[in-house]
Amino acid sequence: MAATAGCCSTPLAWARRPRGAPAPRGGRCLAYAPAVAAAASDAAFHPDVSRAAESLQAEFAAVDRALAFNSSRVATAFRRARVAPHVTSLLSPPFLYYRPVWPPGLTSLVRLFQHFGGSTGYGHDDGGGREALDSIFTEIVGAEAAIVRPQFFSGTHAIACALFALLRPGHELLAVAGPPYDTLEEFSSSGSLQMQNPNCMVMVDNCYGEFVETSEPAMVGADLIAGSLIKNPGGTIAPCGGYVAGKKHLVEATAARLSAPGLGVEFGSTPGHVMRALFQGLFLAPQMVGEAIKVGS
Structure with a gap:
């Protein structure tokens, strides 16, 4: 041969x-x-694996339909936010440091292409990446507003900030899914929400819930949702962070708890490599979640 x-x-x-x-x-x-x-070719799959995959084709097809729907929703949100990479020729010295005033049109163009460039946290020549990411997330989850920040240490931190926004002394918290995990036990004992009240507010711990279905809790009436970016919405790329989304006034109260009253969503430094990872992870998240669901099947 x-x-x-x-x-x-x-x-x-x-x-x-x-x-x-x-x-x-x-x-x-x-x-x-x-x-x-x-x-x-012979070693691609063990026969048992091939048979198992064949038997799960109906379930896989359902996952693929949800994946396609969610991916389209994410792509639409990115397109509406006009997300674009850095344009170094417009942002490098000496043009950056010695310009007197940029014309309005050029300012808009430069900000358009700074989304992946990070943020100082003080609003000085920020490229709008932080605001664009919040806007994209708001549209994806069907909320009024969202705050997506690496300053959330974990999903638990995001949940705690959201609960501080919701709860006041004398309120009662009802955990309808069972007892909270140990990192929230001490906090949850200090106040809660009375679900029997028709004016109650509903908050959902959405960790591992993003992109699993074609709708999110905020789309069906939840006042606030919170989660971690190193779970589903980070697409296995985001290195840190969390989010809170929902009613605008509650998101603003959450942001005030995370930063300081009066500052809210307007401040917060994000290094460029982290900002880029948050965008990329969110864009890939539906695909990553879909594949994880298939593995779990």
Whole structure:
């Protein structure tokens, strides 16, 4: 049989190389390409895995439909926010530091392309990435407002800030899904919301709930939702952070708790590499969640 030599350093090629094939040299091996291709095909899935995947096609199809719907929703929100990368030619010295005043049109153009450039936290020449991310998240979850920040240490921190926005002395908290986890036990004992009151407010801990279905709790009446960016909405890329979304006045109260009264959503430094990761993770989140659901099936 005629042999076609190919350079390959994969364990599969080494383990399945035909008898008499040359040994690898310098970290590379000469393997017969047809044999390697056949071996890779044979070893792609164990027969039991193939049968299991075949039996789950109906469930996988349902996940794919939700994935496509959610991906379209995310892409639409990104497009409406006109998210774009950095334009270094307009932002580099000396143009950046020695301009007297930018014309309004040029200012809008520069801000359009600074979304991935990070934020100082003080509003000086910020590119609008923080505001764009909040706007995108607001649209995706169907809320009135949202605050998406790396300054949320965890999902628990976001939930605590949201509860401080909702609760006042004398209020009663009803955890309808059972007792809270241990990191919230001490906090939850100090005040809560009485669900029997027709004017009650509903908050949802949405960790691991984002993009699992085609709707989010805020779309069906929740006053506030909160979660972690290192879970579903971070798309396995976001390194830190959390979010709170819902009614505008409650989101503003949450932001005041996170930062300081009077500052709210207007402040907060975000390094450029983190800002970029938050955008990228959110864009990829529906796909990552869909694949995770399939694995869990």
